[in-house]
Amino acid sequence: MPGTNLTHEEAQERARLLTVDAYEIDLDLSGAQEGGTYRSVTTVRFDCAEAGAESFIDLVAPAVHDVVLNGKDLDVAAVFRDARIALPHLREGANELKVVADCSYTNTGEGLHRFVDPVDEQAYLYTQFEVPDARRVFASFEQPDLKATFAFTVKAPSGWTVISNSPTPEPAGDVWTFEPTPRISTYITALIVGPYHAVHSSYEKDGQSVPLGIYCRPSLAEYLDAEDIFAVTRQGFEWFQEKFDYAYPFAKYDQLFVPEFNAGAMENAGAVTIRDQYVFRSKVTDAAYEVRAETILHELAHMWFGDLVTMEWWNDLWLNESFATYTSIACQADAAGSKWPHSWTTFANSMKTWAYRQDQLPSTHPIMADIQDLDDVLVNFDGITYAKGASVLKQLVAYVGKDAFFQGVQAYFKAHAFGNTRLSDLLGALEKTSGRDLKTWSKAWLETAGINILRPEIETDADGRVTSFTVLQEAPALPAGAKGEPTLRPHRIAIGAYDLDADGKLVRTDRIELDVDGERTDVPALVGKARPAVVLLNDDDLSYAKVRLDAESLRVVTEHLGDFAESLPRALSWASAWDMTRDGELATRDYLALVLSGIGKESDIGVVQSLHRQAKLALDLYAAPEAREGALNQWTEATLAHLHAAEPGSDHQLAWARAFAATARNPQQLDLLQSLLDGTESIEGLTVDTELRWAFVQRLAAAGLLDEEEIAAEYERDRTAAGERHAASARAAQPSEEAKAEAWASVVESGKLPNSLQEAVISGFVQADQRELLAPYTEKYFASVKDVSESRSHEMAQQIIVGLYPALQVSQETLDATDAWLASAEPSAALRRLMSESRSGVERALKARAADAAAATA
Secondary structure, X not given: OOOOOOEHHHHHHHHHHEEEEEEEEEEEOOOOOOOXXXXXXXEEEEEEOOOOOOEEEEOOOOEEEEEEEOOEEOOHHHHEEOOEEEEOOOOOEEEEEEEEEEEEOEOOOOEEEEEEOOOOOOEEEEEEOOOOOHHHOOOEOOOOOOXXXXXXXXXXXXXXXXXXXXXXXXXXXXXXXXXXXXXXXXXXXOEEEEOOEEEEEEEEEOOEEEEEEEEEOHHHHHHOOHHHHHHHHHHHHHHHHHHHOOOOOOOOEEEEEEOOOOOOEEOOOOEEEEEHHHOOOOOOOHHHHHHXXXXXXXXXXXXOEOOOEEEOOHHHHHHHHHHHHHHHHHHHHHOOOOOOOOHHHHHHHHHHHHHHHHOOOOOOOOOOOOOOEHHHHHOOOOOHHHHHHHHHHHHHHHHHXXXXXXXXXXXXXXXXXXXXXXXXXXXXHHHHHHOOOOHHHHHHHHOOOOOOEEEEEEEEOOOOEEEEEEEEEEOOOOOOOOOOOOOOOOEEEEEEEEEEOOOOOEEEEEEEEEEEOOOEEEOHHHOOOEOOOEEEEEEOOOOOOEEOOOHHHHHHHHHHHHHEOOHHHHHHHHHHHHHHHHOOOOOHHHHHHHHHHHHHHOOOHHHHHHHHHHHHHHHHHHOXXXXXXXXXXXXXXXXXXXXXXXXXXXXXXXXXXXXXXHHOOOHHHHHHHHHHHHOOOOOOOOOOOHHHHHHHHHHHHHOOOOOHHHHHHHHHHOOOHHHHHHHHHHHHHOOOHHHHHHHHHHHXXXXXXXXXHHHHHHHXXXXXXXXXXXXXXXXHHHHHHHHHHHXXXXXXXXXXXXXXXXXXXXXXXXXXXHHHHHHHOOOOHHHHHHHHHHHHHHXXXXXXXXXXXXXXXX
């Protein structure tokens, strides 16, 4: 029985038989304010290649009333089962199917999500269909290569707005009839319905005019910085249309900030949905604006790569996401007038570290993953698909050259517009424009798993001149349980030589770009030159590899990491130190010392905030237990000192305030948080606004200093959806058996929370300072996790499986309990993967703790 799954083999057979022409979808959402179910009527016209063949269409619905195939009523009980409607005895050539069903609103962020805003008590709807959830709203051939046109007709409550992929029409009464879309895949169709607030503009260039819209709930309208969002959007239109040499392919471009969204955003054609946390209610640092801009540009890039030209099957999901990530960062770095020309620093600092972490898990896989079914792809939206893929695309651009890369992309769009492709189609286009044979490159980079390590081997004479310089490449063994073999790869890298100038800054004095291949690559260009203070392999971050410093470079960097004149080599050095800490090569106490010595000189606010998170994580998980509290006290005192020293009103001041709030622990520190919250104390320039208040409340609640009544009083100040989430998190954070039991029951036993509240409760429940209080839940977790996996939707289950795994119980006993569960529970492949990844975190923490303990006696 297939359940809700679909195999690649089934999809290939269905694509062989069928060519889909058009959908007409009629939805009655007039009862959306009350919720429940709604009537869905789908008429789909398609051709079949063989007379008498049988196929199926997908539908997840509580009730199906009518199935009419080529004018004949089919027995619903006989043909509807396991999220499929069987289609027997198809005609050769044209066929027409009509399905009448009742479909359900959801609160999980999948299908047609319904949310009621506590501010105005109005319902707001939006669809989220990737990967296989259009079938929760209308009967559909749910696979990306069965493209069609889609014509939506929607009945909605009076006064509401309906937005879809096609331009919004004038309603006839309360009925909105949209023009058919171009040929697109089911997963990028969309409907957003409700009394949304709207701002409109346009992109104008050389006679081209594209209507632009931005939407959010009215309760967020006062915070919506629409002009800034339009500015980033126009910059993207300008840059992408030039680089792609293909005009924007849809009739308009709307961006809709929607509530309780599981991901960052979704590339629905012409109707992009974005999580509404990107409408900032309080002051945030520039790093948050940069991340939001990257998200906006990422989704806009998808209009070409993903929507205009779409992968044939989900094994090329990586290419879809990697291309959008690479080009969005490149746009931020290179577009005229960009506010974030340092975006590759951010990429190295955040996306690359995500990729390196993911690539060292037992679930590591080739970038071009073998996606056998939908269950495979649902857990593949990971650091390899997004971040390693984008890193390797950056390497490919360095390998073929930027001009040749974009010339190949231009040919690719023109050849495959509104069609479906495989990786080989893109690589073939790039081979033509670059003259490079990419088959060997592709095999090494895309079809193998794991990560390489690059080290310099430097010999000098008595005068300090280089007599020999070699780049050593290693291919470490893959993690236990991972498939494949270690692989040495060709790398296009830059080598940077850095020396201290008269002002004490580390400045680049030489740069060599070359191909590295095999175990040893000699670099004769550096022979005879004075040995620089620091040698940095993979300078400019062109390739994807773990980089290690030679002993002398490590000594200088340890003393002067904050003194690099440019942000990117600093970020690469920080990333290398963090990677060494995670690998147990650098003791946690030494990592903390490095951060404390260099972070005060770090100007890039995104790097500063990453260091905050990494230092806290290292102390919580990687510090030797006997040293942890002392190290946390040292870190907390440093956060407070930097908070007082930071420029009033600056991003750095806000970041240090949040870092202090995350770790305040002794009575004096907690008293300061309380005084800042109630206004009896202040710090010049620091505005304790709504979101910062909640950060203080979370910590005070976790420390046992705020009770239910005080949390409720804070919620009364902020009776919004965000306030409701924060209050739920604060309640779950309280250090009492009662609070933990209530939180656990609401998530694991009840299962009625909407996605965003469930996520908030889980984040509050798991507190690093409450290990003993949480210890009894380890056994409960293993007793319930399989049932959770089988009874909840994918998104809801994954939140629980990953979020409640006993990651804080860093012990051999946790590993043994996980192993026993894996051996006996017979989990699905997707569940086994999530559990194995979580187990790997505990294993890594044990190794890092041992390294930290050893350093104490060294």
